[in-house]
Amino acid sequence: MRNIARFLLLALALAPAAVAQEATLTIEAGNILGPVNPLLYGLNTARWDESLFPSSFDRMLLTCDRDAIAKVKASGITNLKYPGGNDADSYIWSSPDNNRAEMETDEYLAFCREVGAEPFVTVNFNQSPELAAAWVRHCNTGRGPRVQYWEVGDEQWGWWAKGHSTPEEYAAKYVRFVKAMKEADPTIKVATNVFLGVHPERWTERVLAAAGEYVDMLTVTFYPQQWGKENDDTLLASTATYRDQFLRLRADVERAVGKEKAGQILFVNVGYNSVNHSPGPQTLQMVNAVWVADMLGTMAAAKTDIACYWALHNAFPPRKGDYGYLSSEGRNTPSYTYHVFPLYRHMFGDTLVASTSTDPRVKVYAARSGRRLAAILINTSATAAKKVSVHIGQFHPAATVHAVLLDSTHLNMPLPDLRTDDRTLRVEVPPYAILALQMVAHDSVPPPANIARDARVTASSHSVIGPAFGPASANDGELATRWNSAAWTKSDGKEEQWLMLSWNEPRTISAVRIRWGETSARTYRLEVSDDGIIWKTIREVSRGAGGAEEHTVKTAPARHLRMYGLEGTGGRSTISAYSIREIEVYDRALTVPE
Numbered sequence: 001m002r003n004i005a006r007f008l009l010l011a012l013a014l015a016p017a018a019v020a021q022e023a024t025l026t027i028e029a030g031n032i033l034g035p036v037n038p039l040l041y042g043l044n045t046a047r048w049d050e051s052l053f054p055s056s057f058d059r060m061l062l063t064c065d066r067d068a069i070a071k072v073k074a075s076g077i078t079n080l081k082y083p084g085g086n087d088a089d090s091y092i093w094s095s096p097d098n099n100r101a102e103m104e105t106d107e108y109l110a111f112c113r114e115v116g117a118e119p120f121v122t123v124n125f126n127q128s129p130e131l132a133a134a135w136v137r138h139c140n141t142g143r144g145p146r147v148q149y150w151e152v153g154d155e156q157w158g159w160w161a162k163g164h165s166t167p168e169e170y171a172a173k174y175v176r177f178v179k180a181m182k183e184a185d186p187t188i189k190v191a192t193n194v195f196l197g198v199h200p201e202r203w204t205e206r207v208l209a210a211a212g213e214y215v216d217m218l219t220v221t222f223y224p225q226q227w228g229k230e231n232d233d234t235l236l237a238s239t240a241t242y243r244d245q246f247l248r249l250r251a252d253v254e255r256a257v258g259k260e261k262a263g264q265i266l267f268v269n270v271g272y273n274s275v276n277h278s279p280g281p282q283t284l285q286m287v288n289a290v291w292v293a294d295m296l297g298t299m300a301a302a303k304t305d306i307a308c309y310w311a312l313h314n315a316f317p318p319r320k321g322d323y324g325y326l327s328s329e330g331r332n333t334p335s336y337t338y339h340v341f342p343l344y345r346h347m348f349g350d351t352l353v354a355s356t357s358t359d360p361r362v363k364v365y366a367a368r369s370g371r372r373l374a375a376i377l378i379n380t381s382a383t384a385a386k387k388v389s390v391h392i393g394q395f396h397p398a399a400t401v402h403a404v405l406l407d408s409t410h411l412n413m414p415l416p417d418l419r420t421d422d423r424t425l426r427v428e429v430p431p432y433a434i435l436a437l438q439m440v441a442h443d444s445v446p447p448p449a450n451i452a453r454d455a456r457v458t459a460s461s462h463s464v465i466g467p468a469f470g471p472a473s474a475n476d477g478e479l480a481t482r483w484n485s486a487a488w489t490k491s492d493g494k495e496e497q498w499l500m501l502s503w504n505e506p507r508t509i510s511a512v513r514i515r516w517g518e519t520s521a522r523t524y525r526l527e528v529s530d531d532g533i534i535w536k537t538i539r540e541v542s543r544g545a546g547g548a549e550e551h552t553v554k555t556a557p558a559r560h561l562r563m564y565g566l567e568g569t570g571g572r573s574t575i576s577a578y579s580i581r582e583i584e585v586y587d588r589a590l591t592v593p594e
Helices: 002-014 057-063 066-075 087-090 103-115 128-141 167-184 204-216 232-257 259-264 288-301 336-349
Strands: 019-035 042-045 079-082 118-123 149-152 189-193 217-222 266-272 306-309 351-357 362-369 374-378 386-393 401-404 424-427 433-440 454-460 497-505 510-517 522-527 536-541 548-552 558-568 579-586
Touching: 002 401, 002 433, 019 232, 019 374, 042 149, 042 548, 066 103, 066 336, 079 103, 079 454, 103 128, 128 149, 149 167, 149 217, 167 189, 167 362, 189 204, 204 232, 217 232, 232 259, 232 288, 232 433, 259 522, 259 548, 288 306, 288 336, 288 362, 288 374, 288 433, 336 374, 336 401, 336 433, 362 386, 374 386, 374 424, 497 579, 536 548, 558 579
Parallel strands: 019 386, 042 079, 042 306, 079 118, 118 149, 149 189, 189 217, 217 266, 266 306
Antiparallel strands: 019 351, 351 362, 362 374, 374 433, 386 424, 401 433, 454 497, 497 558, 510 548, 510 579, 522 536, 522 558
């Protein structure tokens, strides 16, 4: 892969259609701009999406779309908005007439729990406040994750909205909703949706004048292009429009309710994508991902607290477009935009710092997390690769820099580690591409690497009375699974069994941690081998205590490591003599003493 990456960068540099142009980026890591709210990485999901839970709640585990759920979880989404745009003002959450193939409340909460996302619900403005309060009680008194964030109505400032009225009429009803919902749970936060930009009825100002003291959150939406008139340059220029309108909204709110109250309000972009209706081909192109990457950086810089991309599934075949994070036909193919979110979630920091670019076509956003500094470089040019010189101030990075590339042919591909030269890094960013960089301070001590995760695992035996007791369960990173040796041997633990890790190349082993299961080894050896035949003992244990045992060892590189159990703790009340939830192997000593 290293050779492929080098060839890629060289080819991009030489290709006539991608003539590199110089840009200078400056990162001032000591100039702190503020925190990056993790809830910025949210996604809308709709109750009418019949693919996620296509049957009734009592059959949820049998029929749910596990592939879609797993892909959402893997992408790092932090909040899920429900029940879906303007449809929220038609949806009656408790109606017995609801389509059982659609996603109902308890299925939605289960979805949030599984992916680790914060729930966020819009209530029907056209129903009673008492129905909304009942929804709050249903969500927040059960076993599911509590719903802290609520919104009253969707885009009620728009003439098309079901229930649209004057700002004062809306505000009066909003207050009744807030009172009823907070009587059910006084800890929740309730939002009103306002217009981003200049509204002909001065909607925001009038609603805040009538109901400002009851507003915990302000939600907006941002769809910058008129459908049928999409243009890449127009789309890419719209992030500046969002920034200007959002900052103006913040100033307007402070004038309307005062600085103290404005500082308590959360500002939320509750729905955004590239076009306002009937998505076309642009939504499936790399330019949409480039725009979303720029939007995430822009929203962080503008101090947007929460954001929700539209939407998980939402294809529109008539125009051959798709708003969807994942494709809707059943294959759940990730869009280019999908890959932007794990890039930010896994690479970006939690504290935004100042950064600038001399080339308007190259955007840069930088953030710190402790002794780590990350930068997202975005080339918004469709044709020109950009040679970039990154100057890093107030932070002394280590010599090597981790880099990941996202473009139309490389979906978050790790590149060979780059190198800094006196706090300067020189890279090339392909056309319509996002390059994520991650640096650590030069005097940082990286944590030991658990090389067991790279190993193949075999064992002398394993229990077959359950599906998750095989040897692979001992290095899958899940403490809920485990390797169990053969079951019901009735040896009272007096039997020999082994678990072996094997690597393709010799690995240096400096420390071993064994997290035992319900049984463990009283007496065992840790052994290494180059060929799996001749073994050398590196540690003998005669009084194993179970739990988590750590051993620091001194050994030359080896291709195989095994725990050779001589006697286990199995007895009449246990099934297997040996049980390991996780075995971890480190290439240097652990900081925790043995």
